[in-house]
Amino acid sequence: MKSISLEEFKGFRPCWLETATGARRLERIGSRKERWTAMDILDLPESEVSAEDKIWAVTKAGLIEEEKLHEFACRCAEEALKLVKDPDPRSVAAIEAKRKWLKGEITDEELAAAWVARVARDAARVASDAASAAAWAAASAAASDAAWDAARDAARDAARDAAWDAASDAARVASDAARDAAWNAASAAAWVASAAAWDAAWDAARDAARDAAWAAAWDAASDAAWDAAWAAAWDAASAAAWDAASAAARAAAWNAARAAAWAAARAAARKKQIDILRELIAEK
16 A cells, blocks of 8 residues: 655645644644555544545545546545436536546547536536526616615605694694684683773784694694604614614525535535545555
8 A cells, every 4th residue: 555754745735834833733743653544644533634634635645546536536426416306417427438438448539528518518507507696686686776765765755644644633633722722711801801992802812812823733733743754764764774684684694504504515525535535445
């Protein structure tokens, strides 16, 4: 079984050498053995060396025969196709072509043709995905603008209608109350006044009642209109803030879930790849 020393491995310029901390860690781990096999590297605990680094090390350092690395690529591709409900026949054919090529059953040109067919399929899929994403983005932007305009117009109309209704009701109530009060006051004053002062008292009471009613109605209408407009504006602002907060929370939750799912899937894939490498190394 092939093996490699620490100094030979450093010749491949692993990324750990890019920092002082990484270089010290590589020195500490590498000094445990004089020479390392692929299985020795794969057996290192995950707490010390990640799955990605172990796969890079054993495939880069020439510790595994080239034929087994080709087979490793085929098996990894097959594992990926298991996640697809209806895999493209050209992908399956490309894997079969690679195995036939390994056995010498097809030529380099025939293998290249199978590869070109698969690449063409991938390019078409990427173009389709890009077009779908662009269309979705445009539709989402248009819907968002329309929804915002509708919400703004609705809030403005609601505030205006509420203010007008409140002002009208308050003015009517205040006018009625002021009129009744003025009338009672005028009647009492006229009753106790002398006949000679009747006309003057009546004119004064009428003018006072009119002024009082107008002032009361104006104050009530102004206060009611202001309160209604403020309440409507507050409700609209609260609704907008709630919608924005809800949207942000949904987006954050979706992004977190997607990131967690991606990390879990990636970890599972790396574990499976290491298992495949172990099987290939053990094969004679």
